[in-house]
Amino acid sequence: xxxxxxxxxxxNKEIYYFIVINNVDIINQVYDITIYFNIKIIPAxxxxxxxxxxxxxxxxKSFKNKLTNIFNNIAYDLSIDKKTLxxxxxxxxxxxxxxxxxxxxxxxxxxxxxxxxxxxxxxxxIAKSIMDSTIGSICIDDSQYxxxxxxxxxxxxxxxxxxxxxxxxxxxxFTNF
Numbered sequence: 004x005x006x007x008x009x010x011x012x013x014x015n016k017e018i019y020y021f022i023v024i025n026n027v028d029i030i031n032q033v034y035d036i037t038i039y040f041n042i043k044i045i046p047a048x049x050x051x052x053x054x055x056x057x058x059x060x061x062x063x064k065s066f067k068n069k070l071t072n073i074f075n076n077i078a079y080d081l082s083i084d085k086k087t088l089x090x091x092x093x094x095x096x097x098x099x100x101x102x103x104x105x106x107x108x109x110x111x112x113x114x115x116x117x118x119x120x121x122x123x124x125x126x127x128x129i130a131k132s133i134m135d136s137t138i139g140s141i142c143i144d145d146s147q148y149x150x151x152x153x154x155x156x157x158x159x160x161x162x163x164x165x166x167x168x169x170x171x172x173x174x175x176x177f178t179n180f
Contacts, residue, residue, distance in 0.1 A: 018040060018041065018042055018069050018070075018073070019040070019041040020038055020039060020040045020041070020073060021038075021039050022036060022037070022038050022039075022077060023036075023037040023038075023039075024036055024037075024081070025037060033169060033170045033171065033174075034081060034083075034141075034167075034168065034169040035166070035167075035168050035169075036077065036081075036141075036166070036167045036168075036169075037164065037165070037166045038073070038077075038164070038165045038166075038167075039162070039163075039164055040162060040163040040164075040165065041161075041162055042161055042162065042163065043099050043100065043101055043102075043161040043162065043163055044097065044099050044124075044129050044132055044133065044163050044165075045062060045063050045066040045067075045132060046063070046123075046124035046125065046128030046129050046131070046132055047063060047067075047128045047129075047131035047132040047135060048060040048063045048128070063132065066132070067132060067135060067136055070132070070133070070136035071136045071139075071140070073136075074136055074137050074140040074141055075139075075140045077140070077141065078140040078141050083140075083141055083169075085143075088141070088142060088143050088147075089143055090171060090172055090173075091142070091147060091169050091170065091171065091172065092147055092148075092149045092169075092170055092171070092172045092174075093137075093141070093142055093147050093148045093149065093167060093168065093169055093170075094148070094149060094150040094151075094166075094167070094168040094170075095130065095133060095134065095148055095150070095151045095152070095153075095165070095166070095167055096151075096152040096153075096165070096166040096167075097129055097130065097133060097152070097153045097154065097163065097164070097165050097166075098154045098156060098163065098164040098165075099129055099153070099154065099155050099156070099163050100156050100157075100158035100160070100161065100162050100163065100164075101120050101122075101155060101156070101157060101158060101161060102158060102159065102160055102161045103115055103116070103157055103158070103159070115157045116157055116158065116159070117156060117157065117158065118156070118157050119154070119155060119156060119157075120155035120156060120157050121155075122155075124155075126153045126155065129153055129155075130151050130153055131145075133165060134148060137167070141167065141169060142169075
């Protein structure tokens, strides 16, 4: 019996985005960057093993490459100095809007709209895909992230809003408790 070859899937959807730079202090290299994507974030997948070697799922791999190019362009446009990144701390906020199920009735859709999504993908995998894409462009290592906020929200369409703040590790975050 012949085995059926699985067709390799790639993430072919074109990613459109626009960037809003909120507060920039070029001298101290402190940035507040908000990126609006026309897609939902593809979560990081576990490495797979085929008996000989490990590999990463193709849709996630192609999505991550596209996202990495976007963050490299942002770093270039903002003239982020890679030498000073070692003294920086990052904060990440992700709003991942997921399209409702096609099988849901209009009544169910209206109840679910703009409520929290408790189904897959897992929050940690959403964060991992963004954090892995920023390595080498706006951060040196994902251990530089000190704060992560992630929201999964039911919506009419798939899209995402990502906010990244880059600030000095000696900045005071809380003034009083």
